Structures are given as C-alpha cells and as structure tokens.
Amino acid sequence: MTSEHARVAWSDEGACLRLSELADLADLSEAELLELVDCGALTPDEGTPGQWMFGLTSLTVARTARRLREDFELEPHGAALLLIFVERIRRLEEELRDLRAQLPR
Amino acid sequence: MKFKDYYAILGVERGATADAIKDAYRKLARKYHPDVSKEANAEARFKEMAEAYATLKDPAKRAAYDQLGRHGSGEDFRPPPDWSTQFGDGSGAFDGMDFADLFAGLAGHPRGGGRQGSARAMRGQDYEIAVPITIEESFGGTEVSLDLTTTEFDDHGAPRRVPRNVKARIPKGATDGQVLRLPGQGGKGFHGGRDGDVYLNVSLRPHRLYRASGHDLFLDLPVTPWEAALGASAAIPTPAGAVNLKVPAGTRGGQQLRLAGRGLPTPQGGAGDLYAIAQIVLPPELTERERSLLRDLAAASAFNPRRHLE
Numbered sequence: 477m478t479s480e481h482a483r484v485a486w487s488d489e490g491a492c493l494r495l496s497e498l499a500d501l502a503d504l505s506e507a508e509l510l511e512l513v514d515c516g517a518l519t520p521d522e523g524t525p526g527q528w529m530f531g532l533t534s535l536t537v538a539r540t541a542r543r544l545r546e547d548f549e550l551e552p553h554g555a556a557l558l559l560i561f562v563e564r565i566r567r568l569e570e571e572l573r574d575l576r577a578q579l580p581r
Numbered sequence: 582m583k584f585k586d587y588y589a590i591l592g593v594e595r596g597a598t599a600d601a602i603k604d605a606y607r608k609l610a611r612k613y614h615p616d617v618s619k620e621a622n623a624e625a626r627f628k629e630m631a632e633a634y635a636t637l638k639d640p641a642k643r644a645a646y647d648q649l650g651r652h653g654s655g656e657d658f659r660p661p662p663d664w665s666t667q668f669g670d671g672s673g674a675f676d677g678m679d680f681a682d683l684f685a686g687l688a689g690h691p692r693g694g695g696r697q698g699s700a701r702a703m704r705g706q707d708y709e710i711a712v713p714i715t716i717e718e719s720f721g722g723t724e725v726s727l728d729l730t731t732t733e734f735d736d737h738g739a740p741r742r743v744p745r746n747v748k749a750r751i752p753k754g755a756t757d758g759q760v761l762r763l764p765g766q767g768g769k770g771f772h773g774g775r776d777g778d779v780y781l782n783v784s785l786r787p788h789r790l791y792r793a794s795g796h797d798l799f800l801d802l803p804v805t806p807w808e809a810a811l812g813a814s815a816a817i818p819t820p821a822g823a824v825n826l827k828v829p830a831g832t833r834g835g836q837q838l839r840l841a842g843r844g845l846p847t848p849q850g851g852a853g854d855l856y857a858i859a860q861i862v863l864p865p866e867l868t869e870r871e872r873s874l875l876r877d878l879a880a881a882s883a884f885n886p887r888r889h890l891e
Contacts, residue, residue: 479746575794
C-alpha cells in the first residue's frame with residue numbers, strides 16, 4: 477500500500493477559485509453556477525461579474541448543489557431552492573451550536 | 582467480492598417496475614440523503630441505496646445484474662465466466678474489483694463494449710471523509726492518517742480498487758464545519774481526465790471542559806457565593822496551560838469572564854478568546870459554622886433581589 481503526504485487547501489484561505497475552476501471542481505457547468513449566483517444560493521467572495529473569485533466554502537456549496545440535483549433528480553430551479561433551504565438550515569445549526577456553547581451546562 | 586442484493590436494499594421485488602424502483606429510491610433518499618438527513622449512519626445507507634439505484638434504474642445494468650442470479654447480501658460471489666462475455670469486456674478478470682464496478686461502464690452498452698470503453702476523458706472520483714478532532718488537536722494542529730480505497734483504471738478501462746494511505750496536516754485552529762481539500766488524492770482520472778480530490782470535513786469532538794464557538798472557547802467556572810461577592814483569583818485551564826483569572830468582586834452568576842487570546846488560533850495569526858462562565862455554587866452540605874454565618878448575613882442584609890416583582 478502506498479503512503480504519501482497530501483498537499484492541503486483550507487477553507488479559510490480566502491477567494492482562490494475562478495468561476496471556471498469552481499465549475500471544474502464541483503463538476504457543474506459555468507451556466508449552472510451562474511444560475512446559483514442569480515438565485516442567491518451561491519455568493520462570490522470577491523470581484524465583479526466576469527472576474528468573480530470564490531473560496532472553498534463556495535466549492536462546498538456548489539458540490540452540495542450538484543449532489544442534490546443528481547441524487548434527487550431535480551431540475552435546476554428545484555435544486556437551487558432546496559440548496560437555499562439546506563444552506564439556511566446549516567447556518568441556523570451553526571448559530572444554535574454557537575449559542576449552546578455559551579450556555580452553562 | 583461480496584454480493585449485494587440491490588432489490589432488498591431498495592425494498593422492492595425483483596420484478597418491480599422502473600417507476601416502483603424510482604419511487605422506492607426517492608422515499609429512501611428523502612430519509613437518508615446526508616445533506617438532509619439526521620439519521621444515524623445516513624451517509625453509509627445512502628451510498629448503498631444510490632449504488633443500488635444507479636444499477637437498477639438503467640435497463641442495461643439491471644439486465645446484467647439480473648443475470649447474476651439470486652444471492653444473499655454479503656455472500657462471497659464470483660460472476661460466471663459467460664457473464665463477462667455477455668456484459669463485460671470479455672476478459673473475465675474480476676480481481677480487485679468491487680461489486681459496483683461490474684456495472685459501472687455498462688450504460689447504453691447492453692452487449693459488451695462497455696466498462697469505461699469510450700475514449701471520453703473521465704475525471705476521477707471525489708471522496709468526502711469526516712474528520713473529528715479534539716480541541717487540543719485543533720489548538721496545536723495535527724496530522725491525520727487516512728486509509729482510502731480509490732478507484733484506478735487499467736489500460737482497457739477496467740476499474741480496480743487500490744488501497745492507499747494518505748497523511749494530511751490539519752492546520753492549527755481548524756474548527757467545526759471547516760473543509761480541507763486534498764487536490765488530486767481521490768480516484769484516478771481516465772483518458773486524460775483529472776484525478777479526483779479528497780475533502781475532509783472537520784468537526785470538533787465534545788470536550789469535558791470546553792465548548793467551542795468558532796475560535797472562542799467557553800468554560801464553566803464554579804465560584805462560591807463569597808468568592809463572587811468579595812472577588813477571588815482562580816486557576817483556569819486553557820489549551821496552552823493553566824492561567825490565573827481574577828474573579829472581580831460582585832461577579833454575577835452567568836457572567837462571562839474573558840481571557841483574551843486564550844481560545845483557538847485563527848488563520849490570520851491571532852487567536853479567539855476563552856470565556857469562563859461564572860456559576861455560583863453552594864457547598865453540598867453546610868457546616869454548622871457556615872450556617873450560623875449565613876444566618877448572621879441574612880439578618881444584617883437589607884438586600885431584596887425580588888423588589889421588582891412586588
């Protein structure tokens with residue numbers, strides 16, 4: 477069995493991906509990504525339209541979008557809507573976890 | 582290889598219609614999809630049912646699967662030699678293959694010529710792995726050792742499962758929900774397609790003392806009523822070692838006493854804070870002397886904390 481040390485990219489490294497790179501890594505088309513940006517499910521971290529840059533957090537969102545679309549066999553608008561709700565739940569759970577941390581046991 | 586009863590996994594009869602299979606998969610996907618499910622073991626269950634559905638929804642793959650006959654899930658199994666001639670690449674070489682690999686390349690190729698046979702570039706598979714770490718590991722950074730089984734292809738496009746060990750450095754300050762990408766460490770690409778990636782989803786294990794909120798840490802600090810009233814100095818454990826905290830006179834129960842920069846390191850080179858939450862605790866049993874002193878205090882004090890309720 478081979479063993480090797482992997483190079484690591486971290487979600488805190490900031491905006492490091494162009495739209496085309498994000499599309500390649502998430503296995504979505506650029507048009508699908510633009511649709512996600514249009515409907516507010518995905519937000520570029522930096523730049524202006526045409527020169528947007530995305531962070532690894534956006535990659536996580538885009539990969540979730542692809543999974544939801546494929547696994548539930550959804551059309552793009554349905555997948556975007558589901559993604560918005562999934563992301564909203566994720567943020568609320570994060571907020572809940574942070575608030576619970578501040579409560580004495 | 583181990584046989585998998587795809588019909589049983591989806592809970593349908595062998596003769597189920599395509600619509601019934603789709604319906605069963607959708608119901609199970611709603612329950613077990615890792616992005617929407619809270620069920621224990623949802624990810625493993627979903628992977629299993631997605632694999633079953635990927636084969637049974639495709640008429641060519643389903644026909645090839647049905648040709649393997651009836652076997653129990655988990656039963657040791659080897660496809661009959663004529664199966665390979667009929668559905669595979671004819672080589673009959675199944676060593677190192679996973680059960681799902683038998684059907685991976687059959688779409689649209691009901692009779693041979695399948696199994697990744699086209700010259701189209703195929704990207705390697707991505708993998709997602711949950712990596713729970715301790716708060717101490719987050720504080721100092723840590724290395725994880727991952728045993729992966731990734732898919733590679735031979736010159737004919739036949740898939741092989743290859744065990745690999747990958748070590749990855751988790752940077753200092755990694756917290757709940759953070760994602761690390763290991764570029765190119767996933768399944769091998771084929772026909773010029775790029776290699777897949779591995780994604781590590783970091784989570785913090787529950788700690789007996791600390792609770793994390795981003796890079797801030799929270800800790801319950803029990804104090805006696807007289808320490809809260811008069812002030813005190815308390816030794817506080819932090820991930821970097823114990824420090825003395827001044828509990829100011831007049832500390833209220835639930836008050837957060839902040840130790841700046843004593844939380845988890847941040848990527849910008851700083852650190853979160855550690856908050857000690859004061860909890861006023863009475864002795865489990867009062868001695869006669871304590872009781873007597875408290876009676877004196879009660880008699881001497883005019884303080885009424887419930888005045889606003891009157």
